[in-house]
Each structure stands twice: as C-alpha cells, then as structure tokens.
Amino acid sequence: MNKTAQVLKYLVSDMLAAAGAWTLFYIYRKTDIENIPFDFGTAFHDGRFWMGLGGVTGFWLLTYALTGTYRNIYRKSRLKELGQTLIISMIGVVIIFFTLLLDDYVKGHNTYYLLIFKLFMTHFALTATGRLVLSSITNSRIRSRKLGFNTVIVGSNANALRLFTEVESQKKSWGNKFVGFVHVDSRNGYSQELNARIPHLGEVENLVEIIRKYQVEEVIIAIESSEHDKLNEIISLTDNTNAIVKIIPDIYDILSGQVRMTSIFGAPLIEITREIMPAWQESLKRIFDVAVSLIALTVFLPVYIIVSLCVKLSSRGPVFYSHERIGLYGKPFMIHKFRSMFVDAEKTGPALSSENDPRITPFGRFMRKTRLDELPQFYNVLIGEMSIVGPRPERQFFIDQIVKKAPHYRHLHKVKPGITSWGQVKYGYAENVDEMIDRLKYDLLYIENMSLYVDLKILIYTVLIVVQGRGK
Secondary structure, three states: OOHHHHHHHHHHHHHHHHHHHHHHHHHHHHHHHOOOOOOHHHHOOOHHHHHHHHHHHHHHHHHHHHOOOOOOOOOOOHHHHHHHHHHHHHHHHHHHHHHHHOOOOOOOHHHHHHHHHHHHHHHHHHHHHHHHHHHHHHHHHHHOOOOOEEEEEEOOOHHHHHHHHHHHHOOOOOOEEEEEEEEOOOOOOOOHHHHOOOOEEEEHHHHHHHHHHOOOOEEEEOOOHHHHHHHHHHHHHHOOOOOEEEEOOOHHHHHOOOOOOOOOOOOOOEEEOOOOOOHHHHHHHHHHHHHHHHHHHHOOHHHHHHHHHHHHHHOOOOOEEEEEEEOHHHOEEEEEEEOOEOOOOOOOOOOOOOOOOOOEOHHHHHHHHHOHHHOOHHHHHHOOOOEEEOOOOOOHHHHHHHHHHOHHHHHHHHOOOEEEOHHHHHHOOOOOHHHHHHHHHHHHHHHHOOOHHHHHHHHHHHHHHHHHOOOO
16 A cells, blocks of 8 residues: 555645635635625736745644644545545634634625635535545445555454454455464464464564564454453554554443444454544644744753753763664664763663762763753754653563563653653652662653643653652
8 A cells, every 4th residue: 555645635625625615715805805806817827826825735734734634545435534524624714714814804794704704615515525426436446355554463263263253244344454473372273164264474473573574554352251451462563563553342341331333244353542632732732842842952052061060070881872762663773862961881782870880970860860861862853753742762671571571661662752740740760660669660651641632741840850850
C-alpha cells in the first residue's frame, strides 16, 4: 500500500474543494451582495482574490492536518468522516468569517448569516463529495481483496482457527491479509490444521520482531481460556509497536458493554485504542515542543555557553554526555546532556546515581539540582525524538531489569519520552530499580490522563523546582 500516494490524493481533493468553494463564494459576493456584473476577465485579475484563494486554501489544509484528517488514511469510516468534515467545516467557516468577512459592507445582519451559510454549504458539499469518492474507492478495493492490512493472529488452536476460517470465508473481505500466526504456550503447541493454512511465525516472545519484519498493521489475539494469564504480557509487547490490537471477546465482555460495533459485517472484536490524546491536541503539543525548543536553543544561548565553560573548567573531559536511551515504540536514540559526572564514571558497568554519589562533579551536583544538565535535550525535542513533557527515557540495561518486576513498564513506550515528567517532578532521579518502579506509577498516571492542561501543570512545577533548586 502506498500511503503517501493516498494522502496526496486527499490533499489534492481537499485543495480543489477549498479553492472551488472560495471561487464560487467570491462570484456570489460580487453578483448577489455587491450587485456588480461579474466579468471573469476583470475579476480574476484582482490581486485580493488570489491572496484570499491562497490563504483560505492553505488555512483549510493546515486545519485538516492538525486535526488528524490524513492519519490512518486507509482506515476511514465514510459515515464518521462525513461527521468530522461537517464539524470542521462549521468551525473553519466561522473562523474565516470573523477574520476575512466581518468588515464587509452589507445591508443588514441577515446578509451576514446568508454569507456564512452559503460558504459553509459550498465548502462542505465539495469537500465531502471528494472524500466520499476516495473513501468509497478504497473501501471497494478492500472488500474485493485488492487491498489489505498485514495481520498476525496471536493464538494457535481452536479460537485462532475459528477466527481465521470465519474471516477467510466471507464473500467481502474485512481488510485482513494474514501473514501467519504465533503460539503463546509451548505446552499447548499449535494446530496443524491452522499451520496448513497460514505459516507459523514463532512464539509470542518474538512478537515485536515479527511485527517489524512482516510490517504487520493489525494483531488479533485469539488465545484459549487456559492462556488468558498471558493477555497482559501480549498487550504490553505490542506497546512497542504501532500495530492495531484486537481481541476476541468472551460473553462477559459483550454483556459488560466492552465490545463496540464498528462494522456491520466484521467480527465482534475489542480494539485496544492507542489514541491517548485527540489529534488536534497532539498537533498542538508538537507545535509547542518545536516553538519552545527553538526559543531555548537561541534565546538561552548565553546560558549554554556559560554552563559549557563551567563544565569544562570544573573537571577533565568533554562538555556533553551522549548516551543511548529507548524512546517511542522501543526505538533507541542518543540523548544529550551536559556532563555532570567525572570521566569513566561507568567503567565498571551501568549504574544509577545516588544523592551523595562520588562520581558526580561539584558543578554537576548544582546542575542536577537546577536541571541545567538537561538543557541540551531541547535538541532531541526539536528533531522529534523527545517531547518537553513525557516519561523519562531509560537505558535498555535498566529496562530489562524493570520489566522482570513490572512488565507494564512497556506502556511508557506508547508516548515520546520527555525532558520532564510527572514522575520526575514527584520523585526526582531514581537511585535503584525499585525506585524506578515506584516512579513508574506516576508516569502511567500521566499517560492515562495526558492532555495539554496536565502538561502545563507539570511544566509549572518543573519551573518551580529549577528556580528553587529542589531537584533530587
């Protein structure tokens, strides 16, 4: 599947719809509101028309991008998309009206209402029609099995075989293109009948590698009742990927209202949602990250220079310390900090710092209390490896120790790591694995309550810690 080409189709469709709606509205204003006989030759030589056309079209495309319109481009419900287009069109038209049209001279306030209505209906109709055509074509290709999403079944016996048989026997495809299955419990083995129909890819412990190797977009958990104790482990493993996860429900799940119907013809499945924040909040969070990082890297340049000199003069060694950490979806990246320890502080192996750690330089102790050692991480934020607010990233060495006691640590990899976090504010630097686990609950609470409002509160408390030098 060429997702880039599909996004471009939507962009072209939305651009033509926005430009067409604005052109028709411009003609309507000239002829019906201003009572000017419309002449194409004269009208389209008006510089204001072209400025308005470019500005309005750009506004709509930016709005759609910020609200997540071009995400999951192949998985669009036509009815849901119609509703989203309606709401965004209403909000966008009101913004355009108050910024561009409010100062138009009209005979009365009823004319204003008519202007808004005409622009809204024209824009909505053209945009919705273009999207309906594109999504209908995509839907038809999925139903006819010309388009599908690489899918892995987690499970290897009766439930897995039943699910595979049900999906494959449908006249119209649900969009699943099965690449194989993995078995959960070696004691149960796996169904030879299932293995005769799709490949056996390995054990559940290798699920992350399998997802990445086969570019899996969907994981369906179809385990037996005797394997339910493995469910949390399986879901935790998929947190290191961006695959959609669905589970076959039992009758209790259906009666308790956990199963939500999303398709008339599809199997009743529980989908594990990965949307932690609304798309528009995610976009604003990223815009905020980039803006603050640019300010921090330019306005505070004198601070960087002074701190660099102090680090260099206070102890032998480089100014910066770079080390590999684990970020979003379990991907490693290089984190950058001002060096706060003596050179070769970890020559005997990875070790966490403590309050009176002799490896920390005198100036390094001051930097840690005021969080000045974290300043270079604004570069990590700028290039998209980190966010300003998010769980602190850890090294793989310590993650391996943490997940033995707290497998749910992998949930932290659902979001970008941050310079500051709720756990960092409440707990500070952890001195051992047990303290890391204690701090973990605050970071999990942050993920479950993630919003721009929570980010703002954490930032305020972080600033207070820096100003008061209360960092641990």
